[in-house]
Structures are given as C-alpha cells and as structure tokens.
Amino acid sequence: MRIALFAQCMYSPWIEWIKNNSLLLSQELSQKIDVEIISHKPNELLEDANLRGLKIHYLLRLSENKIIQFFYFIAWGLRSLFFIYWRGIKLICVQYIEISFIMPMFFLTLCKRDTSFIVTIYSTDELEHRYKLLTLKLLRFKIKKIVIISEYLRGALIDLWFKDADIEYIPLSYDKKRYLNFAKFKNRDKKLILFSAWPIKEAWSFFMVDLAKIMPDYNFIFAMRKFNKKSEDELGLLNEYIKKNWVKNIEIRRNIEKMEVLLGEVWCLVLPLQDINVNMLIPVALLEAMARWTICFVSDLPNLELLVEDKVNAIVFKKNDLFALKKKIDKFVIDETISESAHKFWNLYPDYKNIWEKYFSLFEKIEWST
Numbered sequence: 001m002r003i004a005l006f007a008q009c010m011y012s013p014w015i016e017w018i019k020n021n022s023l024l025l026s027q028e029l030s031q032k033i034d035v036e037i038i039s040h041k042p043n044e045l046l047e048d049a050n051l052r053g054l055k056i057h058y059l060l061r062l063s064e065n066k067i068i069q070f071f072y073f074i075a076w077g078l079r080s081l082f083f084i085y086w087r088g089i090k091l092i093c094v095q096y097i098e099i100s101f102i103m104p105m106f107f108l109t110l111c112k113r114d115t116s117f118i119v120t121i122y123s124t125d126e127l128e129h130r131y132k133l134l135t136l137k138l139l140r141f142k143i144k145k146i147v148i149i150s151e152y153l154r155g156a157l158i159d160l161w162f163k164d165a166d167i168e169y170i171p172l173s174y175d176k177k178r179y180l181n182f183a184k185f186k187n188r189d190k191k192l193i194l195f196s197a198w199p200i201k202e203a204w205s206f207f208m209v210d211l212a213k214i215m216p217d218y219n220f221i222f223a224m225r226k227f228n229k230k231s232e233d234e235l236g237l238l239n240e241y242i243k244k245n246w247v248k249n250i251e252i253r254r255n256i257e258k259m260e261v262l263l264g265e266v267w268c269l270v271l272p273l274q275d276i277n278v279n280m281l282i283p284v285a286l287l288e289a290m291a292r293w294t295i296c297f298v299s300d301l302p303n304l305e306l307l308v309e310d311k312v313n314a315i316v317f318k319k320n321d322l323f324a325l326k327k328k329i330d331k332f333v334i335d336e337t338i339s340e341s342a343h344k345f346w347n348l349y350p351d352y353k354n355i356w357e358k359y360f361s362l363f364e365k366i367e368w369s370t
Helices: 016-029 067-088 101-113 130-140 151-159 205-214 231-244 258-262 275-281 284-292 322-332 334-350 352-369
Strands: 002-006 033-039 055-060 091-095 115-121 141-150 165-167 192-195 219-224 250-253 268-271 295-299 316-317
Touching: 002 016, 002 067, 016 033, 016 352, 033 067, 055 067, 055 101, 055 130, 067 101, 067 151, 091 101, 091 352, 101 130, 115 352, 141 151, 141 352, 151 316, 192 205, 205 219, 205 231, 205 250, 205 334, 219 258, 231 250, 258 322, 268 284, 268 322, 268 334, 295 322, 295 334, 316 322
Parallel strands: 002 033, 002 091, 033 055, 091 115, 115 141, 141 165, 192 219, 192 268, 219 250, 268 295, 295 316
Antiparallel strands: none
C-alpha cells in the first residue's frame, strides 16, 4: 500500500505539535506501508530527529507576498498533482486543513478521479475559516473519513453534513519515550510554578502576572518553546505589564528545547488555555506535565472537561477567578495523590503504536472498498 500524506514538516513554533504528530505517525506507518510525505519547502532545513528515514518531498512553497503566493498555490499544487500521478497514489491523508494543501486537493479531485481523502481535523480554527469550511463541503463526497483528535469536534462536523459513522476519533499524542526514565519528585521546588500560555494578553499571560502578584511566596516560570518576531513584540508588552505591576517573582524562559527537563524542576503547571486558544483542543503541555507526575491546574473549558477529572488527575478552575485559583493552588499543590493519578492517566493514554494502527485500519478499509 502507498499513501501520500500532506503534512506540516517545517513549522514552528505554534504548530510544532501538529508537525511532530504527523512525523511520529509517519515513522510508525512507514514500517508497514509506503508513505510519501508532501510538505512546504523550508527556507532553512533544521535538524530534527523526527525527520530521519522519512520520504519527505518539499513540493509546496510559501511566500509573504500575496501575488507570489497565489502563483505558488497553482504552480506547486500542479507539481503535487503530477507527483501523485507519477507515483500512482490513490489514497491521500491530509494532516490539518492548511491553505496550501487546498489547491492540490481540488486538482486531484478534478484530474484524478480515483483519489480518496482522509482528513485529520486538529482545531476549531479549521471549522471557522470560510475557505476551509467551503473546502470540506465541496470535497465531502471525496473525503472517506474525517479523523478528529478530540470528541469536542464531532458535533461541528455533523453540522457540516458529515455522517457520524464517517467521523473517527483518534487522539493526538507525542513522543512518550522522552518521559519514561525520570524520578517522580527528585530535586523539585514546591514553590516553583510553571505557567503555560502565549505571551499575548488575550492568551491570559497577563493573568499570570496578576496571579504572581497575589502569590509573592511562589516563583513562576513563564516558558515558551520557540517563537517568531511577532511573539517577540508581544513579549515586550508582557514585560512592560510585569514592570508596571512591580512583580518580581516571574522568570521568562525562551526557546525551551527539553520541556521534560523543565517539568522535572517545577511542582505544578497552570494552564489557562484561554478562549482564543481553545482550538488547541488537547494541549500537549498538559500531557507532558502528567507524564512527569506534575500537578496540573487547568481552566474549565469544555474541551478539557473531556480530558481531565477535577480533583482526581488535575484541578479545574474558573479561568477568570484569580483568587479562587490562588486558594486551590495553596490547598492542592502538595497533594501527591493527584500527581499519581495524573501519571496513571498519561500511562494509559494512547501512544503512536495504538494511533498508527487505527490509521492503518482506516487505510485498509478504504483501499478495500475502492
């Protein structure tokens, strides 16, 4: 069996989790089937262990110039079509409705009638943009299965006239091997709190500053994996707000490469996961923290209610109630039974062995039916 997988293999920072999910999935799938990955051509090819051994074809390009980008959509979309024709591929797996994947999908639909699609939906963002909604509606007859990473997405897809039987829940995972060999509470500081959010105000980073101000006995780490020039400007606004409020107990760490190490230093994680970021659906930071026996305080957004159980494997707080969160941190920050339950939840959470088998089962059914 041979498939083409449209995936984001070059992006960071904010969709790094989509990229890694696609690559780790491909690593597993390639042991059983022939996987040809189609992605964007990066300006600079970065070292990434997850890329090794994979057949990645940089057949798409991006440009900040809208006129050039329109040309790229057509020219590189045709290039993807010719490649898939040449390889005789009939099954296309699309990881995320990226705008540059849409033109190849339409070309394949019009020019290669034996093509079938499996589309993975990662976020509510994909169901809000009109051009993405239109793509899903127009190509509905070619999409054999819609994969969702959270059951939170099912209702919205049914509203788009997809049948419930054609919607398959396969959760997002991450590289669990990185989290297997760490002691539970070695060298941890019970007064050290990790705060996970974007630096912009709408992402509730200012909420962290307000929380740190009323909890002077604790130290807060605001950690970001990687970010671009826009995020640098937003971080400047956050630093101004910190100085304006005379908050001294916040440390900002940037370009975090080994989150598993940082999670071994802190005692708990605060994850507001604000409304504009609900499109993340399953925050990888939460799963990583649970893997490290870290007590997690998460906001009461509906997508998280499907993932955590209050006072069992995490503590749920109302995202706009600062003082209630402070009380919960003071009360539960030393409750090691919650961290034990969090680790058990992570241990039972699907890894890529389970996930790739589910994808492979879908591929087999579609190939057999066509």
